[in-house]
Amino acid sequence: MEIETIELPGDVPGNSIELRVLRFEGADSDAVSAYLQSSLHGSELPGQAALHFLIPMLEKAETEGRVVGRITVVPQANPIGSAQWQAHQHLGRFDYFSGVNFNRSFPLLDTFDTSALPDIDAPKSLAERLKAQLLRLALPHEIVLDLHCDDESENYLYIHQAFLPEMYDLASALGSTAILSWDSTADAAFEEACAHPALQLPEGERKARAVTTVEFRGLNDVNFATGKADAEGLYRFLVHRGVLKDDTIRLNVDFAGPVTPLENVEMIRAPQGGMILFHVDIGTEVRAGDRLVTVVTNPGDPGGDITLTAPQAGRVLTRRGHRYTRRGDDLMKLLGNKRSETARPGSLEA
Numbered sequence: 001m002e003i004e005t006i007e008l009p010g011d012v013p014g015n016s017i018e019l020r021v022l023r024f025e026g027a028d029s030d031a032v033s034a035y036l037q038s039s040l041h042g043s044e045l046p047g048q049a050a051l052h053f054l055i056p057m058l059e060k061a062e063t064e065g066r067v068v069g070r071i072t073v074v075p076q077a078n079p080i081g082s083a084q085w086q087a088h089q090h091l092g093r094f095d096y097f098s099g100v101n102f103n104r105s106f107p108l109l110d111t112f113d114t115s116a117l118p119d120i121d122a123p124k125s126l127a128e129r130l131k132a133q134l135l136r137l138a139l140p141h142e143i144v145l146d147l148h149c150d151d152e153s154e155n156y157l158y159i160h161q162a163f164l165p166e167m168y169d170l171a172s173a174l175g176s177t178a179i180l181s182w183d184s185t186a187d188a189a190f191e192e193a194c195a196h197p198a199l200q201l202p203e204g205e206r207k208a209r210a211v212t213t214v215e216f217r218g219l220n221d222v223n224f225a226t227g228k229a230d231a232e233g234l235y236r237f238l239v240h241r242g243v244l245k246d247d248t249i250r251l252n253v254d255f256a257g258p259v260t261p262l263e264n265v266e267m268i269r270a271p272q273g274g275m276i277l278f279h280v281d282i283g284t285e286v287r288a289g290d291r292l293v294t295v296v297t298n299p300g301d302p303g304g305d306i307t308l309t310a311p312q313a314g315r316v317l318t319r320r321g322h323r324y325t326r327r328g329d330d331l332m333k334l335l336g337n338k339r340s341e342t343a344r345p346g347s348l349e350a
């Protein structure tokens, strides 16, 4: 394993960040290669735990001559976000200077030529230069896995429709319970920027690729058990795709969960601000009209309670982690079988 430290100068003198890049040189330069990163949103750590346990597995494979394709790992993809705290709270999701989500506004390229992207010392903001640098690292690989998490959540994936059903193998390897499929590039998340040039390829070449945002459950699901299990899931997938060789691994592609277009996701929103009391946990199958959540607007007065019900039957995929909401904020994601009447174009809040 080679460790490269890429230093990006800050926007004012005396500041800089370091990107730690771990590289495994594959034995076969024609083999499928893989890029994995975590914590593009600085406070999202389940993926970082998975990579923490995956890296020793990759080192062992390298020692035993079983790394076939090139692998690049960036366990901490956003040192800006990792350092972004306010009043003792870790934020890490939006650039302080511009207010832009760290997982939005990536450049969309039509080819894999990254020469037009801003250099690490270009006259651009640090966040823009970091995004360009992450794309430069990721785009030379056929497999790109961007590891995120939701608030309180099942383990699920965002996948462009063009990579389905081939990528059911990833869902099977990771034990994901659902896939959210998308086909628009309105907000240019990292995944979209990595998928964009791949989508211009002929179908045969495109289908050999795998680009995704992995949502490894919720913000607090950071522990030894899930970290190790997720590392094993990533390892199984890399073996299955031929990046690693391991004769002891046989992946059964048995994903049977819902594949839900984004427009079928019911985003349950708070009509007013107040305390949140959930009626159902994540993973619950509900019927249309079932109670989902009550917003308490006037504590002590049941007359102020607003109870939201399921607009259609479906599965509760996520809940917010906090218990006090502002008017209009998202409270839950419900996976429906038909288009949501309140569907918005573009991505959700990955």
Ligand SMILES: [Zn+2]
Binding pocket: 040, 041, 044, 103, 148, 149, 350
């Ligand atoms: Zn995220």
